Amino acid sequence: MWDMHSEAWWIKVLDGDLTPPEQALWEQHLSECPTCRAEWAALAQLEMVLRVAPVPVPPADLAAKTTARAVLMRRQRRLWMLLGISFLTVLLGAGVVVALGTVYWDFNRLLAAMVFSKDMLLQVLMRTLVGLMVAGRSFSPLVLALAAGLLFLFMPHGVLATVAVVMVRRQRGVAEA
């Protein structure tokens, strides 16, 4: 049995969830209980007041203003993200360059020490290259291969090591110690 003065019952009534027998019981209770009758009437009146409430309408330019702000903020966020990504990429790139510089420095040293001294290797390669070029064979595969070899072996020395000069020197100091 339902307690008709309970919250659960009233919620059920207001939701329109009564079965026909329950509805009949409820109507009978309303006719007998003045408190419930008064409350029921007050709730019905409130319902009407709220249901016919005028709908507030936003100012006409609000949507345009909002869109403009949202688009602007999205762009700003994108810009910051791009900046962040660029910064990280540069940082990563610098790290890779330094690492490569260090590795190639050691590689060159090892190779040079194994064949001749490093300076001699460079001299021999340069002389061969110049000789070939003087002989008018500037674009022969051999010349290109030699040039590539020179770049490969000594480029890091010149360019990359300049970027990572501090690290390379430290490395050399450690190797020589």
Next chain:
Amino acid sequence: MTEQEWIMAAMHGEESAISWLVEAYQPMVFGLCYRMLGSPTDAEDAAQDALVKAVMSLQSFDLERPFKPWVLRIASNLCTDRLRRRRPEVSLDGMGDDGAWEWQAGSDPSPEQQLEARERQKAIQVLLETLSPVDRLVVTLYYWQDLSYEEIAEATHLSVSAVKSRLFRARRGMAECWAQNQDDEGSYCNSGMREAHYVGHA
């Protein structure tokens, strides 16, 4: 284009899609903010902030779910936050007097109709002012946003039974207040974010 397609386009930052979303949802978001905050200026401000926030966090929206409760939840959180931060003194007298709000029914209402609508609007805001922010939110979502109990529960972080209970108590409180106001004209019943009374008169 379906709504989902618009939302997806907006997620990718397409300006026309963002504009579409704002146009489509601004009225209901503004309505909610107006009922919650009671002033057109505050409502305008809050509605704008809520929609910008929604656009900025579209990535977290689940496309499988309806958009309306999601965007209303953002607006609800924003309004309850603002209400809580607001000082208890809420000026009802100044409310609606800056004329920024209009009414929807019929075009070009007469000055008398406008005045009447404004009075009705004011009376409703007086009723809402008697409720706590959460109860006010529940009532607003139920009566003017047509959300289901489940959707209200989700928007307010309450359980469905808590929503039903709060809604009922709020209704009773407001009904009492309304009846009281009808009896002695002009005196507003005790406002100030009180919780609605418990039913039982057994």
